[in-house]
Amino acid sequence: xxxxxxxxxxxxxxxxxxxxxxxxxxxxxxxxxxxxxxxxxxxxxxxxxxxxxxxxxxxxxxxxxxxxxxxxxxxxxxxxxxxxxxxxxxxxxxxxxxxxxxxxxxxxxxxxxxxxxxxxxxxxxxxxxxxxxxxx
Numbered sequence: 001x002x003x004x005x006x007x008x009x010x011x012x013x014x015x016x017x018x019x020x021x022x023x024x025x026x027x028x029x030x031x032x033x034x035x036x037x038x039x040x041x042x043x044x045x046x047x048x049x050x051x052x053x054x055x056x057x058x059x060x061x062x063x064x065x066x067x068x069x070x071x072x073x074x075x076x077x078x079x080x081x082x083x084x085x086x087x088x089x090x091x092x093x094x095x096x097x098x099x100x101x102x103x104x105x106x107x108x109x110x111x112x113x114x115x116x117x118x119x120x121x122x123x124x125x126x127x128x129x130x131x132x133x134x135x136x
Contacts, residue, residue: 005037009044017041025054032062039071048075066096070105077109085109100130107136 008017021041024034035057042050052075058068069092076085089106096102107122126136 005041009041014045030061032058032060032065032068035061036065036068036071039068043071043074048078051075064095066092066099066102069095070102073105073109077105077112082109082113086113098129100126100133100136103129104133104136 005017005020008014008020018041021034021037025038028034035054039051039054039058042048042054051071055068055071055075058065059072062068069088073085073088073092076082076088086106086109089102089109092102093099093106103122103126107119107126110116110119110122123136126133130136
């Protein structure tokens, strides 16, 4: 999400944040960034449908958009589609193997799949990559 939209959202001005994101999508419909911003804002508002739609749009314009892949994995995870979430995260890790947030989310999915050994490895990787990541 753009820094301005993030600031507006954090200060309780959701409508203004949404307007900025909508304007960016309208002005640059064939760029991944505005769609990623829209997906992120939708995720903040717990709108899985819009998150999925906009994340897929971001991926259409930038197939290596790891933040969009992570959002899709989070949607799949929230829907209980754990195998699909795991697949999406493993694909994202092919693009960005050093991304601690991907390892963290993968560990959470693996934990729900009762794959405790794999989850431990993922959490350890996340913690090693980003020691300040308390969740790991």
